[in-house]
Amino acid sequence: MSLPLTANHPTLNARRMDGVLDWAQMLTGVGLIAFMWAHMLLVGSVLLSPEIMNSIAAFFENSGMAQVGGPLIFALFLAHFVLAARKIPFRLEGQKTIWEHAKLIHHADTWLWVVQAASAMVILIMGAIHMWAVLSDLPIVALKAAETLQRNKWWLAFYLLLAPLVHVHLGIGLYRIAVKWGFAGRAERRGLKRFATLIVLVSVGISVLTLFRFWFMVA
Amino acid sequence: MARNLKFNIFRYNPQDPESTPHMETFSLEETDSLTLFIALNRIREEQDPSLQFDFCCRAGICGSCGMVINGRPGLACHTKTKDLPDEITLLPLPVFQLVGDLSVDTGSWFRELYDTVESWIHTSKTFDPNAQEERMEDAVAEAIYELDRCIECGCCIAACGTARMRPDFLGAAGINKVGRFLIDPRDERTEQDYYEILGTDMGIFGCMGLLACEDVCPKHMPLQNQLGFLRRKMGITALKNFFGK
Numbered sequence: 028m029s030l031p032l033t034a035n036h037p038t039l040n041a042r043r044m045d046g047v048l049d050w051a052q053m054l055t056g057v058g059l060i061a062f063m064w065a066h067m068l069l070v071g072s073v074l075l076s077p078e079i080m081n082s083i084a085a086f087f088e089n090s091g092m093a094q095v096g097g098p099l100i101f102a103l104f105l106a107h108f109v110l111a112a113r114k115i116p117f118r119l120e121g122q123k124t125i126w127e128h129a130k131l132i133h134h135a136d137t138w139l140w141v142v143q144a145a146s147a148m149v150i151l152i153m154g155a156i157h158m159w160a161v162l163s164d165l166p167i168v169a170l171k172a173a174e175t176l177q178r179n180k181w182w183l184a185f186y187l188l189l190a191p192l193v194h195v196h197l198g199i200g201l202y203r204i205a206v207k208w209g210f211a212g213r214a215e216r217r218g219l220k221r222f223a224t225l226i227v228l229v230s231v232g233i234s235v236l237t238l239f240r241f242w243f244m245v246a
Numbered sequence: 247m248a249r250n251l252k253f254n255i256f257r258y259n260p261q262d263p264e265s266t267p268h269m270e271t272f273s274l275e276e277t278d279s280l281t282l283f284i285a286l287n288r289i290r291e292e293q294d295p296s297l298q299f300d301f302c303c304r305a306g307i308c309g310s311c312g313m314v315i316n317g318r319p320g321l322a323c324h325t326k327t328k329d330l331p332d333e334i335t336l337l338p339l340p341v342f343q344l345v346g347d348l349s350v351d352t353g354s355w356f357r358e359l360y361d362t363v364e365s366w367i368h369t370s371k372t373f374d375p376n377a378q379e380e381r382m383e384d385a386v387a388e389a390i391y392e393l394d395r396c397i398e399c400g401c402c403i404a405a406c407g408t409a410r411m412r413p414d415f416l417g418a419a420g421i422n423k424v425g426r427f428l429i430d431p432r433d434e435r436t437e438q439d440y441y442e443i444l445g446t447d448m449g450i451f452g453c454m455g456l457l458a459c460e461d462v463c464p465k466h467m468p469l470q471n472q473l474g475f476l477r478r479k480m481g482i483t484a485l486k487n488f489f490g491k
Contacts, residue, residue: 046441046484049451049477113447114408114454121411128340128410133317134458137407207455208481209474216457216470 048110053208055107056200062100063197064230071233073240077169084167097162101155108151115144139199146196153189173244183242190234198227249276251327253289254335255297259346269335270294282322282336283311286348298347306464309399312339313348319401321464339404341413352400359420363443365427368435386431393426393472395465402459402469414448418459418469421450425472428479441483450476 073080087093116122129137161167176183202223205211211219251274258267272289283304290297302308304323311322314337316330327334342350359365402418403409409417416424421444427433428440444450453473460470 043445043484043487045446045451046481047488050481050485116411124410125407128407131314131317131337132319132405132458132462134405134456134461136455136457136461140407140454140456203455206457206470207453207474207477209471209478212471212474213460213468 048113052107052110052113053204055103055110056204058103059100059107060197060201062103063193067194067230067233067237071237073169073237074233077244080169088166093162093165093167097158101158101162104154104158108147111147115147139202143196143199143203146192149192150189150196153185154193156185157189169241170244173241176238176241177244183238186238187235190238191231194227194230194234197230198223201226249332250274251276251285252333253285254333255289255348256337257297257347258344259296259298260344261346276327280327282313282315282325282327282334285327286322286336298345298349300345300349307397309352309397312350312352312399312401312404312464313337314339314404319404319462321399321401324464339400341403341406341409342400350400352398355400355403356398356419359416359423363416363420363424365423367427367430367433368439369432370434380432382431386429390426390430392468393422393429396422396467397465399464401462401464402467405458405462407456407458408452408454412448412452415452416444416449418453418463418467418473421453421476422467422469422472424449425476428476437483441480441487444476445480445484450480453477 069083070080072083084093087096116125125141129141176186202219205219206216253272253274254269255272256267257265257270259265272293274285274288277284281304283301286297286299287301290299299313299322300310301323302310304311306321306324309321312319313322314320314335315322315325316335319339322336336348338344338348338350339352342352342355345351396419398419400419406415406417409415424440424444427435446452450473455473457470459473463469
């Protein structure tokens with residue numbers, strides 16, 4: 028290896044962190060994917076009946092899991108942002124480079140990465156707002172959620188944007204983890220992409236239906 | 247009826263202070279089995295002798311004619327015009343130093359790469375010219391050969407989002423090169439030695455998995471599989487080191 032030329036060259040220990048941070052980025056991502064799917068199904072239970080959703084919510088609140096788990100998920104969410112942000116260009120110079128690059132090479136996976144990075148920024152802000160809004164106003168009751176959406180149409184618009192963005196981000200993330208870590212090889216790539224697309228479509232479908240269930244709910 | 251092809255070609259001579267980067271248009275009538283190799287040579291011979299581009303083998307072996315063809319890095323000699331639309335835009339490969347027009351210096355880049363990854367067999371054995379060659383399992387030899395097929399044309403580097411953003415990134419060609427020595431039983435480097443080269447954001451952990459390398463490689467090198475394998479391997483070493491074995 029080349030000799031360090033400056034006193035602040037990366038030390039052996041600091042450089043060792045790259046691999047561990049990459050694991051952490053992947054594992055926080057996997058954790059958030061699992062959480063989001065569970066979240067979607069639990070809230071989506073309102074499609075079966077508001078009582079089922081209420082009793083699930085009550086279970087998580089009475090056992091204290093919402094009060095403790097909520098902030099923990101928020102911490103995981105922030106950790107994932109910080110870890111993944113290591114790869115996102117925050118300077119205009121880098122942003123221009125990757126944008127020009129994506130426009131040049133007409134390559135779907137490169138565009139998917141741009142979508143991933145851009146959606147991350149929106150999810151960071153909107154997700155934080157959502158978590159604050161819900162966790163600072165427990166308990167979670169179907170009718171209360173319906174009232175919030177119906178009283179202020181902007182909340183409906185907010186969630187109609189956030190939910191699809193989250194699921195697109197999740198789907199791309201899932202695909203990317205599988206190809207990056209070699210869980211899916213060359214032969215599996217196409218099938219995996221189709222599978223991820225299907226999951227995104229189904230998830231967005233469930234989420235949008237859930238939102239409209241709240242929108243049309245009558246007291 | 248033969249098509250009339252329109253070529254938009256990047257022109258710039260960094261040696262000439264008068265020259266500024268611009269696109270220049272050439273027209274050429276398409277002939278049977280026309281490749282970009284033949285087309286560019288015809289343009290140079292018939293229209294503009296100052297046009298610079300690199301060619302050597304014209305058979306996809308030397309790797310010198312890499313350029314950006316309608317947005318995609320590829321080999322000009324491998325590219326038939328019948329697979330392209332009427333309008334063809336040619337740019338030099340990014341990342342590498344521009345020699346002039348479509349010609350870039352991939353040699354210096356790869357030379358630096360060899361130094362960084364020490365791309366030679368590291369062995370303590372002294373070579374005995376009289377001894378019989380050491381034997382190797384067929385499967386191992388095949389696997390090494392598969393990774394050694396890289397012609398270092400630079401297309402994977404030019405197509406890589408990470409390489410575009412950070413100049414110290416080894417890129418698929420570089421990471422694959424280390425992978426080639428990693429499976430070579432003659433190389434005595436240890437897991438930690440390889441980790442020293444690859445186990446950083448300059449190496450395998452810098453890869454963001456955009457897979458443009460896999461999709462543009464003119465030699466169809468197994469880059470996706472190789473990058474995945476090395477990320478897992480180096481990832482395990484990272485954990486071993488972090489948790490103190």
